[in-house]
Amino acid sequence: MIRRWLPFPLLSAALAAGWLALTGDLSAGHLLLAATLGVAIPLVSAPFLEHLPRVRSPAAALRLLLTVTWDIVIANIAVSRLVLGPTGRLSPVFLRVPLELSNTQSTALFASIITMTPGTVSAVIDTENRELLVHALDCESPDALIADIKKRYEKPLLEIFGC
Amino acid sequence: MDAATLLEWLVALMLLVGSFFTLVGAIGLVRLPDFFMRLHAPTKATTLGVGGMLLASIAYSLNHGPTLHELLITLFLFVTAPVSAGLLAKAALRLRMKSRAPLPEDPASGR
Amino acid sequence: MLNFAINIAFCAIGLAMLLCLVRLVRGPDAADRILALDTLYINAIALLIVLGIRMASPVYFEAALLIALMGFVATVALARYLERGDVMD
Incomplete structure (x- = not known):
């Protein structure tokens, strides 16, 4: 379940944090928007991201x-x-x-x-x-x-x- | 000297460093003799030029409620600058523009 | 000290933009002009950042971010046009 909706948890977190940093606003609306972006963008770009090499060290x-x-x-x-x-x-x-x-x-x-x-x-x-x-x-x-x-x-x- | 004054000096120093390298980048753009050499100018202006300004801005905003915008701009510039430089270089190779360095024989190798 | 440094920075960036303009006018090729535009927008970002410090206002960062986005897309489109003769294929 988690794998399905959050295939790249780190990227999702970075996107959400990036959005919050851009708006500089921690209200409920922006938190929701950040979460949505964090989930949606990795899902949409998954075909491209699949072949990313993992950081080993x-x-x-x-x-x-x-x-x-x-x-x-x-x-x-x-x-x-x-x-x-x-x-x-x-x-x-x-x-x-x-x-x-x-x-x-x-x-x-x-x-x-x-x-x-x-x-x-x-x-x-x-x-x-x-x-x-x-x-x-x-x-x-x-x-x-x-x-x-x-x-x-x-x-x-x-x-x-x-x- | 208290922390605020020290920070102000740091901001000023970073600004001076940034403007120096921005200027050098532009001077290079005018002075260097061929396109491939001039290509080095904007990468320099981005790295230390804008980088210095952004560091100054971050240091400044430490005093006045921090924002992370500067960091995002730097990140974006560092990601995009090599892409545009590479595309321009590829186009120039394809057009076989005048160059002091001998051009490689098969510029078409990069589709 | 800070105001002095900001003024120096304004002068340096302004001069840098003028130099880019020289390259933009002189060319001699389209690629040189694209390169001049590329450097010009990066300098504009630097100018906006210094202006943001001077005015102590975050509004300029939004503008700088927009210029960064637009400038990159413009450079990519122009470079591709130069290489292939059209932007889309």
Whole structure:
């Protein structure tokens, strides 16, 4: 019964909490509306959510979150220097990052993380050849950067989702 | 110095950090020589630029009845920014736009 | 101090928006213009957030949230149009 109406309890709770946070109102009407949304949205989007990988290691997820936040700050400062300095000297490259992740959603998360850390933008997720096409703003040694990206973000993701 | 003053300084600092990176993002948009390089500008403006503003706003609202709107906006921007950047990059690859980095041979690989 | 910082932030964001406008006018391609619009709406969100702090009013956040939603949809639609020649298929 519970499985049927609340297939994703955590998502339901997050949606309801999100609605209450948006309205900033804890009256009965909004509580009812939040509950309705929390039940209805996961049910409607179940076909898409079914294939979501489970988080196996919350600790690793937290570590990755901290790493990404830290990297965003550091990389922002580095990229600011590049942008404000002489732009003629920059040597941008396209990188092909081979993928070990096999799940669509975890790959999308990997690509998003690469884009959000400044200095690299992931352009194309190539599922056929299992690689990401990434544009780097300024890169001396592509192989080192690829190895770094894989070590910093893909390995934790593998640890978190297992696929 | 009491807590309220400290918080105010924190808000001011976050605002300055946020506006600096917003400005740098826009400068990059104008200065960088080709489209793929310019693509890096908005991701920067979103991450630390708007991120700084939102942190400032959250810190500020701690004093004046907290709201979680800021957090929702940040979350939304962090989810959407990579999607729009990726779509734009894909379109530009398909159009084979001018680029200082040598373009990969098979841009069509990403359908 | 806070008012000083808010004024600096207003100036910086205004200048950033002007720079986006420069890119919007100069182009040279449609993709550059879409990118300029994308950055422009993100800067508008930043401006609204600072305005919300200045006026100590939560109304601006609703507006910022709406701009975030609309801006994203617009960018996606424009990018798809650029890639395929139409938005729906």
